[in-house]
Structure formats: C-alpha cells, structure tokens
Amino acid sequence: MGTRVYRKRKCVDWVMRSWCIVATLFAVVPLFSVLAYVFVKGIGGLSWNFFVELPKPVGELGGGVGNAIVGSFVLLGIASVVGIPVGVLGGVYLSEFGSNRFGKAVRFCADVMAGVPSILIGIFVYTLVVLSMGSPSALAGGIALSILMLPTIIRTTEELIKLVPTSLREAGLALGMPKWRVILRVVLPAGMSGIATGVMLAIARAFGETAPLLFTAGYNRFWSASLDKRISSLPVQIYEYASSPYEEWHQQAWAAALILVLIVLILNVSAKLLTSSRSHAR
Amino acid sequence: MITAKQMFQLRSMSAGVGVPEEKMPFNKENMLHNSADDAKSVGKMRVEHLQAWFGKAEIIKGVSLSVADKKVTAIIGPSGCGKSTFIRCLNRMHEVVPQALVSGKVFLDDVDIYEKQIDPVKIRSRVGMVFQRPNPFPTMSIRENVLAGLKLNGVKIPRPDELVEKVLEQAALWGEVKDILNRSGASLSGGQQQRLCIARALALEPEILLMDEPCSALDPIATSRIEELIHSIGKICTIVIVTHNMQQAARVSHYTAFFYMGELVEFNDTDILFTKPGKQQTEDYITGRFG
Numbered sequence: 001m002g003t004r005v006y007r008k009r010k011c012v013d014w015v016m017r018s019w020c021i022v023a024t025l026f027a028v029v030p031l032f033s034v035l036a037y038v039f040v041k042g043i044g045g046l047s048w049n050f051f052v053e054l055p056k057p058v059g060e061l062g063g064g065v066g067n068a069i070v071g072s073f074v075l076l077g078i079a080s081v082v083g084i085p086v087g088v089l090g091g092v093y094l095s096e097f098g099s100n101r102f103g104k105a106v107r108f109c110a111d112v113m114a115g116v117p118s119i120l121i122g123i124f125v126y127t128l129v130v131l132s133m134g135s136p137s138a139l140a141g142g143i144a145l146s147i148l149m150l151p152t153i154i155r156t157t158e159e160l161i162k163l164v165p166t167s168l169r170e171a172g173l174a175l176g177m178p179k180w181r182v183i184l185r186v187v188l189p190a191g192m193s194g195i196a197t198g199v200m201l202a203i204a205r206a207f208g209e210t211a212p213l214l215f216t217a218g219y220n221r222f223w224s225a226s227l228d229k230r231i232s233s234l235p236v237q238i239y240e241y242a243s244s245p246y247e248e249w250h251q252q253a254w255a256a257a258l259i260l261v262l263i264v265l266i267l268n269v270s271a272k273l274l275t276s277s278r279s280h281a282r
Numbered sequence: 283m284i285t286a287k288q289m290f291q292l293r294s295m296s297a298g299v300g301v302p303e304e305k306m307p308f309n310k311e312n313m314l315h316n317s318a319d320d321a322k323s324v325g326k327m328r329v330e331h332l333q334a335w336f337g338k339a340e341i342i343k344g345v346s347l348s349v350a351d352k353k354v355t356a357i358i359g360p361s362g363c364g365k366s367t368f369i370r371c372l373n374r375m376h377e378v379v380p381q382a383l384v385s386g387k388v389f390l391d392d393v394d395i396y397e398k399q400i401d402p403v404k405i406r407s408r409v410g411m412v413f414q415r416p417n418p419f420p421t422m423s424i425r426e427n428v429l430a431g432l433k434l435n436g437v438k439i440p441r442p443d444e445l446v447e448k449v450l451e452q453a454a455l456w457g458e459v460k461d462i463l464n465r466s467g468a469s470l471s472g473g474q475q476q477r478l479c480i481a482r483a484l485a486l487e488p489e490i491l492l493m494d495e496p497c498s499a500l501d502p503i504a505t506s507r508i509e510e511l512i513h514s515i516g517k518i519c520t521i522v523i524v525t526h527n528m529q530q531a532a533r534v535s536h537y538t539a540f541f542y543m544g545e546l547v548e549f550n551d552t553d554i555l556f557t558k559p560g561k562q563q564t565e566d567y568i569t570g571r572f573g
Binding site for chain 2: 061189190
C-alpha cells in the first residue's frame with residue numbers, strides 16, 4: 001500500500017474523529033449549561049427553611065416550597081398506586097397473552113400514548129375527573145400522572161418479561177405449577193429488577209411534568225388538607241413563581257428548580273444502580 | 283467393519299459406571315414389538331399410537347410403547363428424530379408451545395392423561411422433568427429451588443429441612459452444598475445446577491422422571507456423576523431418558539427404544555438391542571454408519 005493512500009486514510013480518520021467530538025460537545029454543552037445555570041442560580045436560595053416552610057406573600061422575605069415538595073410526592077404516590085399495578089399487569093398480559101389482535105391494538109395504543117403531548121392528558125383528566133369533582137384535586141393530578149406513566153411501564157414490563165428465558169417457564173410448568181403461578185412466582189421475580197428500573201424512569205419523568213398538573217392538581221399556597229382539594233407541586237410552583245413579576249419569587253423559582261432537578265437526578269441514578277446490580281447478579 | 287456385538291463389548295469394557303446389574307426380563311415377548319396391542323402389557327406408562335405435530339409438521343408418527351415401572355428406559359436416535367418431542371408428550375409439556383398438537387393415548391396407571399377432564403398441571407406434578415440445559419430459578423436460593431415445586435404450589439411442608447437434605451442426598455449434591463444452601467442456585471457449576479434441577483424434580487416425589495438429554499450441556503465428569511445418579515434413583519422411580527449418546531443409553535438403561543424420523547424402529551432390552559438388533563436401521567445407527 002502506498003504511503004499516499006495511507007496518509008489520506010489517516011487524514012480522513014482525523015477529520016471524522018474531530019467532527020464527532022465537536023458534535024458531541026454541541027450536544028453536551030447545553031445539557032451541562034442548563035444543569036450548571038440552575039445550580040448557580042438556585043443554590044443561593046436554598047436553606048433549611050426553604051425545604052419546610054410555606055410560600056410567603058409578596059414583599060415578605062423568606063418562605064419556602066415545603067408544601068410543593070410534599071405535594072409532588074403525594075401526587076407521585078397516587079400516580080404509583082394507580083399506575084404501577086395497572087402498568088405491570090398490562091405488560092404481563094401483552095407478553096404472555098398478547099399475541100392476538102387485541103394485544104396488538106393495546107401495544108399500538110401504548111406506543112401512541114407515549115408520544116401524546118402531556119397537556120392533552122391534562123385536558124382529558126380535567127374533563128373526566130375535575131369537572132365531575134368540581135375542582136382540581138390531588139386525586140385528579142395523581143390520575144393524570146399515572147396515565148402519563150402507563151405507556152412506559154407497560155412497554156418496559158412487556159419487553160423485560162419477554163427476555164425471561166422459556167426454559168425457566170418450562171421449569172415451573174414441569175413442576176406442576178399452573179401458568180398464572182409460574183408468571184407470578186417465577187417469571188415476574190426474574191424480570192423484577194429490570195421492571196423496577198422502568199418504573200423508576202417513568203416516575204422520574206412524571207415527577208418533572210407540569211402541563212398535566214396545571215388544570216388537574218391546581219395550585220395551593222398552603223398545606224393541602226385532603227386528597228380532594230387542590231395541591232401544590234414543584235413544577236407548578238416553579239411555573240407560578242417564574243411567571244410572576246416579582247424578583248424575589250424568580251429567585252425562589254430557581255431554588256425550587258434546583259430541588260426538582262436534584263430529585264429527578266436521584267431517581268435516575270437509582271434506576272441506573274438497579275440495572276447495574278442486576279447485571280452483577282447475572 | 284465393527285459389528286454391533288463387538289461394539290457392545292467395547293462399551294461394556296470402557297463403561298466405568300452405572301451398568302445396571304440386575305436386568306429383569308420384562309415380558310420379553312411383548313417388549314419386542316411396537317404394535318398398540320402389545321403395548322398394553324404391564325407397565326407404569328403405556329403409550330398408544332401417539333402422534334405429535336408442530337403446526338403442519340408431523341414430528342411423531344404414531345408411536346406405541348410401554349414404560350416399565352422402576353426401570354430406566356432410554357430413547358436414542360439421531361438429532362431431529364422426535365425423541366425430545368416424544369417425552370414432552372408424556373407429561374403434557376408438548377402442548378405448552380404454540381401450534382403444538384398431540385393425538386393418541388398415554389396411560390399413566392391405566393388413566394389416559396389426554397382425557398378431557400384431566401388437568402395437565404396435576405399430571406406434571408406426578409411426571410417430573412429434567413431439561414437439556416440446567417434451569418434452576420435464578421432468583422431463588424439452592425434451598426428454595428429444591429422446595430420450589432411444593433412451596434410455590436402452596437403445599438405445607440412439615441419438615442422442610444429434612445426434605446431438602448433427603449432429596450439433595452438423593453441427587454448426590456448434599457455434600458457439596460450443605461453449607462451454602464442460601465446461596466443463589468445460579469452460583470453453582472453446570473453439573474451441580476443439573477443435579478439441583480434433579481433434586482427439585484425429586485422433591486415432588488414424581489412417579490416418573492423424564493430426562494431430556496440431561497448431560498448434553500455437561501463435561502464428562504459431571505456426566506458420569508449424573509449417570510450414577512440415574513442408576514441410583516432408577517431404583518425408586520421410573521425414568522425415561524432421552525440421549526443422543528448411545529454409550530450412555532447402554533450404561534444407564536434397562537430398556538432402549540430407537541427412534542428414527544418420528545417412528546419407533548425398535549424397542550427392546552438394552553442388552554439385546556445393542557448386541558442383537560432386530561432391524562438393519564438399528565444396527566446401522568448403533569454401529570455409527572449414520573446419525
């Protein structure tokens with residue numbers, strides 16, 4: 001091979017590699033600058049009181065987003081109680097019995113739902129739940145979030161259950177277990193850590209959603225007394241603060257945003273840890 | 283050219299383990315034939331004109347034979363001859379696969395297991411199965427694996443520890459795992475996993491144990507341990523073993539059935555089948571001329 005050909009190849013290699021690096025930088029820079037910007041802007045507003053106190057009226061110093069943090073977790077709790085069982089069982093259905101027409105339709109709907117703008121889900125729950133209950137409530141917000149989580153949970157559960165080897169199912173069946181018991185006691189446990197990862201990712205996504213909560217959970221400046229009352233949540237709180245004309249509320253919005261980002265980060269990292277502990281076990 | 287007889291002598295000399303000492307002549311006249319009438323002879327399990335399909339492909343083309351009680355019956359034949367499919371029909375595991383179909387009769391103690399009112403789940407707890415690849419439950423400990431068949435079916439076990447020790451002892455695994463019973467079943471070696479699977483099947487006290495090439499994924503040492511095991515549990519339980527290894531069939535079994543292209547070519551005492559095969563096809567196969 002001539003040295004010229006060789007030199008040309010090296011040159012092309014160098015150009016392509018630089019190109020990839022530059023493109024990666026372009027992708028990564030906005031990502032990190034968002035994180036860094038939120039961190040820089042928000043860190044000044046953080047204090048113990050910010051985590052536990054109620055928002056204060058304009059003009060008064062201090063105040064916090066305690067009710068919004070609690071509210072977010074309450075909403076997530078309701079969403080999980082509704083969404084996880086339905087989603088996991090739906091996924092089990094699709095993988096074990098879903099090779100018929102109905103299964104295909106459900107799978108298609110789940111895929112479409114995953115791409116539906118979240119505000120549509122908000123409107124849907126608004127007309128269905130909020131209008132009949134008379135006012136936005138924690139319950140309605142939780143239901144909206146659970147609908148948002150469903151497609152992810154259904155599809156990850158289905159995929160992970162399909163990964164469980166047939167030999168394990170056959171082992172269970174050959175021990176004289178009925179099929180439902182094999183699914184419950186052998187197949188689900190074998191896919192559990194992966195399913196848990198999918199559920200965590202769905203939760204992390206739901207945690208940051210604002211649009212479906214705007215008309216369903218509403219906004220509440222105080223601690224929420226019951227599940228059929230309006231409830232505050234971090235994303236909606238940030239929305240309220242950021243769209244206000246007051247400087248100190250903007251500062252609080254940054255601090256709340258930082259908390260939100262940190263919680264989502266923790267949820268994502270724990271999902272990662274779950275996955276890696278699974279690959280260790282194999 | 284080596285004859286079948288010489289071949290048999292060769293393998294008798296080289297076989298270190300598990301040659302069954304006492305070989306009861308079992309209704310020999312009846313055993314020599316394959317017709318449905320003769321298959322009605324005494325036996326733990328009796329198969330009459332069994333046919334099995336995957337979709338449109340007929341895998342088993344009308345097989346009748348009888349499995350002797352508390353004896354080891356081997357099924358040999360070249361790859362794809364339907365031997366695995368055949369034993370999967372004996373505990374109704376064949377129909378688990380989509381598109382799979384079975385016709386014919388399989389009598390277990392004179393009751394046809396393909397009768398409409400029979401629950402396949404019950405049959406499978408009476409007729410256990412060990413698969414080609416060891417498949418312990420990865421999320422369970424060794425102990426839980428052994429007890430899985432009972433526990434997951436909600437059976438109360440009066441003395442679980444004793445049962446675990448007993449069946450692991452039967453499966454010749456107790457000595458190796460008695461101190462690590464709480465470790466994952468997947469942490470064992472391949473051969474140990476296979477013995478764990480045998481123990482798991484034995485815990486249900488099956489009347490028949492079906493083994494589908496239980497040694498094909500194992501090395502020679504693990505294989506010889508499993509063979510010893512087959513020999514010892516063959517005394518307490520009826521065994522049907524599929525193997526593509528003729529020496530293994532000769533070492534462990536009392537009776538051997540030779541399958542070819544979905545049909546039962548010959549079924550006889552292992553000694554006779556390997557020394558004086560009645561059919562040309564059998565002789566060709568056991569002397570290695572094809573397959």
